[in-house]
Amino acid sequence: xxxxxxxxxxxxxxxxxxxxxxxxxxxxxxxxxxxxxxxxxxxxxxxxxxxxxxxxxxxxxxxxxxxxxxxxxxxxxxxxxxxxxxxxxxxxxxxxxxxxxxxxxxxxxxxxxxxxxxxxxxxxxxxx
Numbered sequence: 001x002x003x004x005x006x007x008x009x010x011x012x013x014x015x016x017x018x019x020x021x022x023x024x025x026x027x028x029x030x031x032x033x034x035x036x037x038x039x040x041x042x043x044x045x046x047x048x049x050x051x052x053x054x055x056x057x058x059x060x061x062x063x064x065x066x067x068x069x070x071x072x073x074x075x076x077x078x079x080x081x082x083x084x085x086x087x088x089x090x091x092x093x094x095x096x097x098x099x100x101x102x103x104x105x106x107x108x109x110x111x112x113x114x115x116x117x118x119x120x121x122x123x124x125x126x127x128x
Contacts, residue, residue, distance in 0.1 A: 005049070006050075007043075007049065007050035007051065007052050008049065008050070008051045008052070008073070009051075009052045009054055010051065010052070010053050010054065010112075010114070010116060011054055011056065011061075011062075011065060011067075011114075012053050012054065012055050012113070012114050013055065013061065013113070013114055014055065014113065015040045015041075015042055015053055015055040017113045018042075018053045018055075018112065018113055018114065019042055019053065020113075021092070021112050021113050022044055022051070022053070022112070023042075023044065025086065025087060025090065025092070026075060026077070026118075026120075028044040028045060028046050028051065029044065029045045030042055030043070030044055031043040031044065031045050031050065037057075038056075038057035038060075039054065039055065039056055039057065040054075040055040041053065041054055041055075046075065051073075066115075067114045067115040067116050071116060071117065072109075072117040072118070072119050073116065073117070073118050073119065074118075074119040074120075074121060075118065075119070075120055075121070076120075076121055076122065076123070077120050077121070077122055078122065079122070080098070080106045080107075080108060080120060080121070080122040081098070081100075081106075083108070083120060084098045084108050084120075087108070087110055092110050092111070093110060093111040094108070094109070094110055094111075095109040095110060095111055095117060096108070096109035101124065102124065103124055103125075104123075104124055105121045105122065105123050105124060106121065106122045106124060107119060107120065107121045107122075108120045
């Protein structure tokens with residue numbers, strides 16, 4: 001049997017702050033939340049993909065962990081202009097501004113609260 005992608009696990013510094021980004025701003029549904037021995041977990045759904053947000057106890061967190069080292073998560077959104085305005089109003093860090101080409105995809109690259117890169121895209125073809 002070949003490998004099967006199970007889920008994406010993001011080590012986060014503050015679970016509530018991450019949920020405010022992924023659930024409140026990007027509208028990813030929360031499948032479930034749990035706490036185990038000081039570890040706080042939230043399972044989010046992004047289509048067929050599950051994203052696990054994991055906040056470890058403070059004494060187990062690695063302050064030297066680089067979260068911007070090449071990983072980019074891409075989400076399709078509707079009405080990217082409105083999404084961009086909402087994120088800017090909430091002072092989300094923009095890594096690459098809103099690009100609105102006539103063909104292909106409209107995109108906005110932002111950082112989540114832990115510095116992970118999040119590419120938001122809207123296919124232009126779907127708008128016509």
